[in-house]
Amino acid sequence: MPDLFADNALLPEGWSRDVRIAVTGDxxxxxxxxxxxxxxxxxxxxxxxxxxxxxxxxxxxxxxxxLAERGGGAHDSxxxxxxxxxxxxxxxxxxxxxxxxxxxxxxxLKAGYTAVGEFHYLHRDPAGRAYADGTEMSERIVAAAGRxxxxxxxxxxxxxxxxxxxxxxxxxxxxxxxxxxxxxxLVEQLRVRHAANADFRVxxxxxxxxxxxxxxxxxxxxxxxxxxxxxxIHIHVAEQEAEVEACRRARHARPVEWLLAHAPVDRxxxxxxxxxxxxxxxxxxxxxxxxxxxxxxxxxxLGDGLFPLAGYLEAGGRFGIGSDSQVSVSPxxxxxxxxxxxRLTERRRAVAAGGAAMSTGAILYGAALAGGAQALGRxxxxxxxGKRADIVVLDAAHPALAGRDGDAVLDSYLFAGNLSPLRxxxxxxxxxxxxxxxxxxxxxxxxYRETAARLARGAPExxxxxx
Numbered sequence: 001m002p003d004l005f006a007d008n009a010l011l012p013e014g015w016s017r018d019v020r021i022a023v024t025g026d027x028x029x030x031x032x033x034x035x036x037x038x039x040x041x042x043x044x045x046x047x048x049x050x051x052x053x054x055x056x057x058x059x060x061x062x063x064x065x066x067l068a069e070r071g072g073g074a075h076d077s078x079x080x081x082x083x084x085x086x087x088x089x090x091x092x093x094x095x096x097x098x099x100x101x102x103x104x105x106x107x108x109l110k111a112g113y114t115a116v117g118e119f120h121y122l123h124r125d126p127a128g129r130a131y132a133d134g135t136e137m138s139e140r141i142v143a144a145a146g147r148x149x150x151x152x153x154x155x156x157x158x159x160x161x162x163x164x165x166x167x168x169x170x171x172x173x174x175x176x177x178x179x180x181x182x183x184x185x186l187v188e189q190l191r192v193r194h195a196a197n198a199d200f201r202v203x204x205x206x207x208x209x210x211x212x213x214x215x216x217x218x219x220x221x222x223x224x225x226x227x228x229x230x231x232x233i234h235i236h237v238a239e240q241e242a243e244v245e246a247c248r249r250a251r252h253a254r255p256v257e258w259l260l261a262h263a264p265v266d267r268x269x270x271x272x273x274x275x276x277x278x279x280x281x282x283x284x285x286x287x288x289x290x291x292x293x294x295x296x297x298x299x300x301x302l303g304d305g306l307f308p309l310a311g312y313l314e315a316g317g318r319f320g321i322g323s324d325s326q327v328s329v330s331p332x333x334x335x336x337x338x339x340x341x342x343r344l345t346e347r348r349r350a351v352a353a354g355g356a357a358m359s360t361g362a363i364l365y366g367a368a369l370a371g372g373a374q375a376l377g378r379x380x381x382x383x384x385x386g387k388r389a390d391i392v393v394l395d396a397a398h399p400a401l402a403g404r405d406g407d408a409v410l411d412s413y414l415f416a417g418n419l420s421p422l423r424x425x426x427x428x429x430x431x432x433x434x435x436x437x438x439x440x441x442x443x444x445x446x447x448y449r450e451t452a453a454r455l456a457r458g459a460p461e462x463x464x465x466x467x
Contacts, residue, residue, distance in 0.1 A: 018034065019048065056324050090126050134185070158205065
């Protein structure tokens with residue numbers, strides 16, 4: 001493909017002018033030169049940024065977003081939301097998952113995500129039986145990502161227990177159940193089948209400490225090490241105070257405390273949520289080199305609480321962002337509300353900037369780029385040689401960016417208005433969004449509308465009732 005040329009681009013060393021980017025045929029950035037000539041290059045119509053990684057997604061939940069917003073009493077919480085989710089997931093077919101995931105991934109691309117970590121726990125059929133091909137539901141996710149054109153790190157979930165007491169999963173959880181050997185076999189099959197796909201990676205996701213007993217966690221980690229010692233490992237942890245208390249009763253330690261003491265947590269790991277930590281846990285997580293996977297829009301929607309961002313950043317912690325339950329599919333909203341939640345609790349501004357005369361937008365965007373790339377285990381997050389050519393182009397003439405330069409571009413992108421200035425998106429050297437549109441978006445949207453309408457007809461009465 002021809003070289004790309006940007007009048008203004010965000011490089012690892014900072015903002016640069018007249019940037020020429022050479023991309024290989026397999027979608028890798030080969031060379032980046034600032035102060036270059038544009039002759040013979042494809043000129044980008046705006047400001048070039050590295051594409052953002054979405055490190056935590058449950059694709060099927062896109063079609064249930066909004067169906068759990070009816071009040072059900074004084075004790076509405078994550079746990080009551082989970083019951084609505086269980087009812088929804090019980091009806092999903094493989095074709096449903098295909099249609100939902102393709103729509104979601106197009107929406108992610110149009111919002112500026114160029115890669116996604118799919119925390120995938122729909123393995124079995126609605127009756128809890130294995131599909132003839134154990135990779136059936138996983139392959140639907142892979143195919144949807146391919147159709148949309150988004151990079152994918154698939155994280156098949158290990159799910160064995162219904163709680164810290166080791167009770168068997170409930171009937172509502174039967175679609176999630178996998179054994180250690182079954183999961184490792186799935187991972188190996190996916191690795192072999194998609195070895196030639198540079199926009200694909202596979203890791204694992206022990207669902208949570210409550211769903212994975214200690215012996216199974218250790219066995220799974222050992223098995224993964226034999227397959228791929230660098231594979232990403234993601235886990236839900238400390239999302240809810242009730243979960244923290246249950247862990248304390250069962251394992252005599254808080255979840256993050258227990259995990260750091262009993263598992264080889266390092267840069268391969270992503271601890272999703274980690275909302276409820278002590279100051280000691282916060283420092284220890286930061287020092288582990290793992291990534292905290294933060295999903296502020298979902299965490300707010302579920303009433304989870306707020307991550308201790310200020311202390312975590314002061315300790316050198318790494319983080320990335322995810323859309324989780326898909327109540328929002330926007331990196332701008334995740335980063336905006338990550339900062340706003342801190343401002344509301346700290347009662348001060350520019351919390352992520354740490355009191356220094358620095359750009360809040362630049363700190364948030366840069367940290368999420370690095371943390372997201374690390375969590376997905378792929379060479380992403382920078383316009384630099386050796387990285388995937390994942391590029392988003394912002395319209396410099398957009399009202400939100402008018403008169404902005406340097407880090408003020410990121411400050412305004414994240415904190416000024418709701419009309420997105422994003423124009424074009426490239427993933428792995430291929431344009432997937434042009435002037436705000438995806439080439440296949442109408443067909444994908446029509447299939448999604450039909451799926452969503454059919455599923456909504458079977459939604460719980462409380463979700464369907466008119467005001």
